[in-house]
Amino acid sequence: xxxxxxxxxxxxxxxxxxxxxxxxxxxxxxxxxxxxxxxxxxxxxxxxxxxxxxxxxxxxxxxxxxxxxxxxxxxxxxxxxxxxxxxxxxxxxxxxxxxxxxxxxxxxxxxxxxxxxxxxxxxxxxxxxxxxxxxxxxxxxxxxxxxxxxxxxxxxxxxxxxxxxxxxxxxxxxxxxxxxxxxxxxxxxxxxxxxxxxxxxxxxxxxxxxxxxxxxxxxxxxxxxxxxxxxxxxxxxxxxxxxxxxxxxxxxxxxxxxxxxxxxxxxxxxxxxxxxxxxxxxxxxxxxxxxxxxxxxxxxx
Amino acid sequence: xxxxxxxxxxxxxxxxxxxxxxxxxxxxxxxxxxxxxxxxxxxxxxxxxxxxxxxxxxxxxxxxxxxxxxxxxxxxxxxxxxxxxxxxxxxxxxxxxxxxxxxxxxxxxxxxxxxxxxxxxxxxxxxxxxxxxxxxxxxxxxxxxxxxxxxxxxxxxxxxxxxxxxxxxxxxxxxxxxxxxxxxxxxxxxxxxxxxxxxxxxxxxxxxxxxxxxxxxxxxxxxxxxxxxxxxxxxxxxxxxxxxxxxxxxxxxxxxxxxxxxxxxxxxxxxxxxxxxxxxxxxxxxxxxxxxxxxxxxxxx
DNA sequence: TATGGGCTATACTAAAATGTATGAGCGACC
DNA sequence: GGTCGCTCATACATTTTAGTATAGCCCATA
Numbered sequence: 226x227x228x229x230x231x232x233x234x235x236x237x238x239x240x241x242x243x244x245x246x247x248x249x250x251x252x253x254x255x256x257x258x259x260x261x262x263x264x265x266x267x268x269x270x271x272x273x274x275x276x277x278x279x280x281x282x283x284x285x286x287x288x289x290x291x292x293x294x295x296x297x298x299x300x301x302x303x304x305x306x307x308x309x310x311x312x313x314x315x316x317x318x319x320x321x322x323x324x325x326x327x328x329x330x331x332x333x334x335x336x337x338x339x340x341x342x343x344x345x346x347x348x349x350x351x352x353x354x355x356x357x358x359x360x361x362x363x364x365x366x367x368x369x370x371x372x373x374x375x376x377x378x379x380x381x382x383x384x385x386x387x388x389x390x391x392x393x394x395x396x397x398x399x400x401x402x403x404x405x406x407x408x409x410x411x412x413x414x415x416x417x418x419x420x421x422x423x424x425x426x427x428x429x430x431x432x433x434x435x436x437x438x439x440x441x442x443x444x445x446x447x448x449x450x451x452x453x454x455x456x457x458x459x460x461x462x463x464x465x466x467x468x469x470x471x472x473x474x475x476x477x478x479x480x481x482x483x484x485x486x487x488x489x490x491x492x493x494x495x496x497x498x499x500x501x502x503x504x505x506x507x508x509x510x511x512x513x514x515x516x517x518x519x520x521x522x523x524x525x526x
Numbered sequence: 527x528x529x530x531x532x533x534x535x536x537x538x539x540x541x542x543x544x545x546x547x548x549x550x551x552x553x554x555x556x557x558x559x560x561x562x563x564x565x566x567x568x569x570x571x572x573x574x575x576x577x578x579x580x581x582x583x584x585x586x587x588x589x590x591x592x593x594x595x596x597x598x599x600x601x602x603x604x605x606x607x608x609x610x611x612x613x614x615x616x617x618x619x620x621x622x623x624x625x626x627x628x629x630x631x632x633x634x635x636x637x638x639x640x641x642x643x644x645x646x647x648x649x650x651x652x653x654x655x656x657x658x659x660x661x662x663x664x665x666x667x668x669x670x671x672x673x674x675x676x677x678x679x680x681x682x683x684x685x686x687x688x689x690x691x692x693x694x695x696x697x698x699x700x701x702x703x704x705x706x707x708x709x710x711x712x713x714x715x716x717x718x719x720x721x722x723x724x725x726x727x728x729x730x731x732x733x734x735x736x737x738x739x740x741x742x743x744x745x746x747x748x749x750x751x752x753x754x755x756x757x758x759x760x761x762x763x764x765x766x767x768x769x770x771x772x773x774x775x776x777x778x779x780x781x782x783x784x785x786x787x788x789x790x791x792x793x794x795x796x797x798x799x800x801x802x803x804x805x806x807x808x809x810x811x812x813x814x815x816x817x818x819x820x821x822x823x824x825x826x827x
Numbered sequence: 828t829a830t831g832g833g834c835t836a837t838a839c840t841a842a843a844a845t846g847t848a849t850g851a852g853c854g855a856c857c
Numbered sequence: 858g859g860t861c862g863c864t865c866a867t868a869c870a871t872t873t874t875a876g877t878a879t880a881g882c883c884c885a886t887a
Binding site for chain 4: 549560561581582584585586
């Protein structure tokens with residue numbers, strides 16, 4: 226093993242190869258060429274003294290060691306991205322407000338149905354502010370600095386985080402007007418059994434708590450399953466059946482009908498979370514405050 | 527600003543320049559040359575679009591932006607080191623036991639007076655295990671993965687950490703035999719005022735809790751101050767006066783006398799801490815267990 | 828069986844990064 | 858005042874690295 230520390234760029238190459246699965250794909254991703262990527266991996270393997278990939282004509286197969294090292298490399302990538310994001314806040318400003326990039330993590334539904342108007346107003350007030358939206362349900366975004374601010378539906382467990390409780394976002398059963406005209410409006414929860422129900426594909430924390438609150442759901446035979454809340458919403462809008470979505474989203478769409486309002490009324494607890502380190506960073510603070518205000522107004526309706 | 531991501535090596539160069547204070551010093555540190563370092567900084571500045579350093583003939587003066595970016599770069603360096611440490615565990619093994627590098631953070635006194643015999647026995651049993659000792663009182667070592675295992679004198683507040691309480695290490699007042707022969711043995715805490723007392727240079731959490739427990743210490747006029755516990759110990763051993771050290775260390779040295787045993791008996795609470803992620807890593811687990819056993823035996827005496 | 832598209836590995840060439848040598852400025856010290 | 862130490866900046870030669878082109882392998886598909 227060489228005693229020289231390998232180039233940090235090799236770690237980036239290694240991570241990309243792990244993500245893409247082949248030297249050629251990694252080369253495309255990084256804007257380099259396949260021989261270069263191959264040389265980087267060769268150099269890294271020589272440097273650390275053991276093999277990272279088994280070469281096959283179909284691509285590369287990572288060794289056990291490579292799998293172990295991947296999370297470290299991923300953390301490096303997060304750090305590098307965070308550094309670059311922080312750097313965008315220091316350039317020469319073209320106006321009076323804050324500048325720089327803030328990365329927000331949120332669920333798909335929140336990011337697509339709720340945040341856009343809030344972010345539009347924020348962008349109006351802060352023209353030099355760049356917002357990155359990362360839509361996924363990953364919980365560990367903030368820990369690894371994959372995002373600066375996160376919208377969460379569960380209280381965060383980690384400390385050293387600045388947490389602002391937004392309040393409950395009401396959710397309920399919805400269906401398209403046309404669907405109800407064709408299939409009738411259920412008058413009770415038991416009546417749902419006669420309908421096409423849109424449910425979750427995979428179980429997660431949310432669905433489990435939902436089942437605990439509404440045991441009758443176990444009896445409902447779901448005829449449509451979708452993993453993404455966004456897809457569920459699209460299915461509801463397309464008149465495929467009855468499903469669960471945020472009440473406020475239903476109100477905005479004149480074709481959606483909120484059914485069994487009294488029988489099923491739930492609140493989705495919502496939190497805004499930010500690294501404590503960032504609370505003194507103007508662009509993050511301003512974005513955080515704008516999100517608190519916007520989300521609170523949304524939840525209060 | 528260029529839209530290409532800068533080389534990660536530039537971040538390493540940037541950090542080294544921040545730490546060393548000049549291009550030339552950073553070049554020596556990294557085994558490169560001063561023009562290369564200068565070009566790296568130039569390229570990084572071009573890439574992010576603003577200046578990081580103001581060049582002066584005495585060296586470089588970091589801009590505010592550079593100060594902001596430094597912690598990000600430091601985190602990058604910690605994680606790169608952690609990756610490299612993890613990599614050492616995968617090479618071809620020359621024997622049956624575990625292999626790889628484990629980095630231990632501890633205070634100077636613990637690291638020099640207590641750990642060596644424990645680590646010697648561990649090294650005997652695990653010849654391929656490489657131990658790195660990082661001796662300082664920094665608290666945030668584990669958070670940034672600057673170490674794998676830490677010996678702490680205060681209960682850690684962060685979660686996601688595996689904590690093992692060791693018990694109290696007794697500490698007490700000590701002096702060299704010769705000093706006591708020349709200056710007499712104090713018969714009470716008040717009598718300490720007549721003696722040369724070795725105290726802490728700067729206040730920290732430990733000294734504050736010490737003062738709270740023993741208010742009379744405020745009245746004692748310290749004639750010798752040292753920031754490092756290790757230096758204090760050396761002063762005690764050299765017969766400079768009376769100071770505080772671990773009872774077990776005093777017992778091992780036939781020339782040290784433990785005075786006012788009944789009047790002053792304190793226990794230093796001790797904890798072993800490790801990242802939860804590492805508990806399944808054999809080399810870390812084995813080292814952790816060896817430290818728990820060794821430290822418990824030490825504290826139990 | 829033939830063919831197209833995916834992959835890696837290898838020569839060879841072009842570009843980019845590094846090292847060397849040197850100049851110039853500032854401060855400490857004799 | 859001169860000299861030595863340190864610093865950064867610049868011009869030039871060299872080495873290193875990346876890109877290009879090509880060959881060989883495997884698999885899917887017509």
